[in-house]
Amino acid sequence: MDETADIIIIGGGVMGTSTALHLAEQGVGEVLLLEKSSLGAGSSGKSGAILRQHYSHEVSVRMARTSLQFYENFQARYDREIGFCQPGMLFIANEAQREALERNVELQRSLGVDTQILDAAALRAAEPHARFADDALGAWEPEAAYVNPVKTVHGLAAAAQEAGATIRTGIGAAEVLRDGGAVRGVRTDGDTKIRADVVVNTAGPWAGQILDQLGLDYPLQVVRPEQAFFEPPADVEERPTMYADLLNGVYWKPEQSDWVRVGKLAFDDDEEVTNPDHYDEGVSNDFVSFAHSALTDRLPAFEHAVSWGGCGALYTVTPDSHPLVGAVPEVEGLYLASGFSGHGFKLAPAVGRGLTGLITETDPAPFDPDFLAVDRLRHDRPVTVPYSYSILG
Ligand SMILES: Cc1cc2nc3c(=O)[nH]c(=O)nc-3n(C[C@H](O)[C@H](O)[C@H](O)COP(=O)(O)OP(=O)(O)OC[C@H]3O[C@@H](n4cnc5c(N)ncnc54)[C@H](O)[C@@H]3O)c2cc1C
Numbered sequence: 001m002d003e004t005a006d007i008i009i010i011g012g013g014v015m016g017t018s019t020a021l022h023l024a025e026q027g028v029g030e031v032l033l034l035e036k037s038s039l040g041a042g043s044s045g046k047s048g049a050i051l052r053q054h055y056s057h058e059v060s061v062r063m064a065r066t067s068l069q070f071y072e073n074f075q076a077r078y079d080r081e082i083g084f085c086q087p088g089m090l091f092i093a094n095e096a097q098r099e100a101l102e103r104n105v106e107l108q109r110s111l112g113v114d115t116q117i118l119d120a121a122a123l124r125a126a127e128p129h130a131r132f133a134d135d136a137l138g139a140w141e142p143e144a145a146y147v148n149p150v151k152t153v154h155g156l157a158a159a160a161q162e163a164g165a166t167i168r169t170g171i172g173a174a175e176v177l178r179d180g181g182a183v184r185g186v187r188t189d190g191d192t193k194i195r196a197d198v199v200v201n202t203a204g205p206w207a208g209q210i211l212d213q214l215g216l217d218y219p220l221q222v223v224r225p226e227q228a229f230f231e232p233p234a235d236v237e238e239r240p241t242m243y244a245d246l247l248n249g250v251y252w253k254p255e256q257s258d259w260v261r262v263g264k265l266a267f268d269d270d271e272e273v274t275n276p277d278h279y280d281e282g283v284s285n286d287f288v289s290f291a292h293s294a295l296t297d298r299l300p301a302f303e304h305a306v307s308w309g310g311c312g313a314l315y316t317v318t319p320d321s322h323p324l325v326g327a328v329p330e331v332e333g334l335y336l337a338s339g340f341s342g343h344g345f346k347l348a349p350a351v352g353r354g355l356t357g358l359i360t361e362t363d364p365a366p367f368d369p370d371f372l373a374v375d376r377l378r379h380d381r382p383v384t385v386p387y388s389y390s391i392l393g
Contacts, residue, residue, distance in 0.1 A: 001185060001195035005032035005166075007359065008186050008196040010173040010210065013044035014149070014345055015337045016202035017156035017167075018352030024163035026356050031165040032196070033157075034188065036172030040153040042204040042276070044345065046227070046313040048253055048261055049149040050242060051346040052089050053113045054141055055393045056104050056385045061111050062366035063350035070349035071147055078162075080155040083148030083256055089242040090118075090127070091139040091392075092298070097246065098137055100386035105139050115141045129238050130298050136247075144242060146253055149345060156348075176201075176214055176334065183333035198359055200335045201328075205276035205314045207338035216330055219377055220339050221317050223270035226283045228291035228310035229259045236301045246389060248294040259308060262291035265389040267315055267342055276314055283310030317341040320382035321391060324374040325351055325367070326358060335359065336374050342391045 007023055009016045012035030020033045035041070051071055053064040074082050093101050101117065108115050118126060118138040126140065157167050172189040176199055185195040201207050208220035240260060242253040252262045264270075273279045288307055296303045318324060318339035328334040335358065337351050344351070354367025376382065385393055 001193045003192060004195040005030045006196060007031050007198040007200065008173070008194060009033040009200045009202055010186070011035060011042070011201070011203040011206070012039040012153070012157065012167065012169060013042045013202065013204050014047070014153050014156065014348040015204070015351055016200070017153050017160055018348040019200055019202060019337070019355050020160035020165040020167065021156050021163060022352035022356040023359065024160050024165040026360055026362070028360055031160070032194065033160070033165060033167045034171050034173050034186065035167070035169045036189065038169050039157050040150050042206070043314050043316065044153050044204070045150050046311065047149040047345045048251070048263060049147045049152065049345045050089070050144065050251070050253055051146060052141055052144040053108055054089070054091055054104065054115065054139060054144075054244075056100075056107070056387070057371070057383065057393070058107065058111065059366065059368045059371040060393050061108050061113065063347050065111065065113060066353070066366050067347055067349040068143065068145065071152070072145070074155060078155060078159040080158060082152040082155045084145060085254070086143065086145040087241045087254060088140065088142040089144030089244065090123075091141070091244045091246065092132075093137050093246045094133070095135045095137060097387070101137060101139050103386070113141065114143050115139055127241070129301055131300060146242065148256055173210070176210060178214065178331055181330070181332055183331055198333045198335070200337070200355060202337050204338060205273070205316045207316065207336065211336070214331065216328065218324060218336070218374060219319050220324070222273040222276055223267050223315050223317055224273050224279055224312045225263060225267050225270050225315050225342065226287040226310055226312050228262045228283060228288045229255065229308040230262065230292065230295065230302060230305040231259050231308060232302055233304045240299060243298065244392065245294065245298055246387065248297055249389070250291060250294040252295060260295070260302070262295050265391055267317060267391065270315070273314060279312060279314065281312050283312060315342045319377060320384070322383040322393065323372055325354065325372040326369050326374050328374055343393055
């Protein structure tokens with residue numbers, strides 16, 4: 001071997017950098033993160049980076065809550081600005097979904113989340129510029145926030161380096177080295193062999209390729225969601241809050257500029273991407289017009305918004321729309337965190353802490369290794385959700 005490290009992390013997105021930070025803070029020895037391109041070059045850089053706690057399972061709510069608090073305190077703790085904004089989020093449904101909405105809001109409240117159900121009259125009073133049918137029903141979460149994803153990934157990486165981790169960009173892991181059933185390190189694309197007894201695969205849309213090379217079969221698929229951006233007319237004064245509009249099938253959020261980003265809640269019809277190094281980063285006219293009509297259906301003032309087009313991006317998805325996180329049972333020392341199915345940014349601090357707990361045999365809470373176990377689907381233990389949009393978790 002040419003070099004050694006204690007732990008090698010593959011991928012410098014939000015999962016890899018968060019894991020590097022949590023491991024380095026734990027003082028576990030030499031932590032080396034390899035990023036083949038640049039930090040945030042995968043899904044993370046283009047993320048909406050919405051941080052909400054509206055989930056249907058206790059573990060997810062706890063992970064989202066701990067992570068929200070981590071992001072909120074990041075600047076005070078690490079002295080780096082990550083664009084934390086807290087406009088709140090509305091989840092719009094109707095009477096047909098009352099049971100699921102109420103059950104989830106009750107669960108979240110029992111775990112300390114500030115959230116409440118609003119009927120149509122309360123929705124109209126809270127959002128006078130929006131349109132709601134008489135049977136509309138909402139869940140309002142005032143603590144929901146978002147961050148700037150690029151600043152956040154760079155902030156996590158810088159904090160990890162200050163805690164002692166090494167981060168190398170422009171260097172890819174070409175091969176995970178194994179000796180029978182155990183990890184032995186990584187061979188880089190520059191043909192350097194780095195010895196390590198622990199390798200963490202946080203390669204996002206590329207994570208499946210790394211597993212394939214090892215002959216491991218995990219249900220990770222890459223799809224291409226589209227996003228559209230609109231700038232409201234100058235006479236629209238209200239900065240819209242964030243919405244997950246279950247009735248129109250879209251979410252939207254303000255960007256750091258005056259733009260509003262619109263994305264779809266479902267990814268079932270998104271095009272599959274077989275090579276994440278070469279995918280269509282453009283947006284179709286059909287998507288822009290679908291996004292515009294869904295937005296104006298709810299917020300009529302956006303009828304005359306300027307359309308800025310949009311982009312194609314990458315989600316790594318699993319059959320139950322929940323990530324695979326934890327030890328890979330076939331290869332000792334190999335860990336995986338991928339398949340976040342369009343809702344991982346908000347969970348990354350808890351994932352970094354959870355992986356650190358698993359690797360160092362300390363408490364991984366609020367992460368629960370069984371709930372997100374990498375082999376749960378093989379054992380027929382999918383995570384189920386009460387919404388038709390499983391991205392909501
Ligand atoms: C358009 C969009 C909107 C989203 N909105 C939200 C949201 O509002 N809220 C939310 O919580 N989540 C959201 N998500 C999901 C969230 O952004 C992702 O779950 C998260 O960013 C995944 O991070 P990651 O670190 O796993 O992967 P990535 O960010 O893709 O990072 C993987 C990295 O690994 C590197 N890499 C790959 N192969 C190798 C190799 N062999 N060697 C070295 N490096 C390698 C890549 O270059 C890449 O930088 C959104 C995602 C997208 C695309």
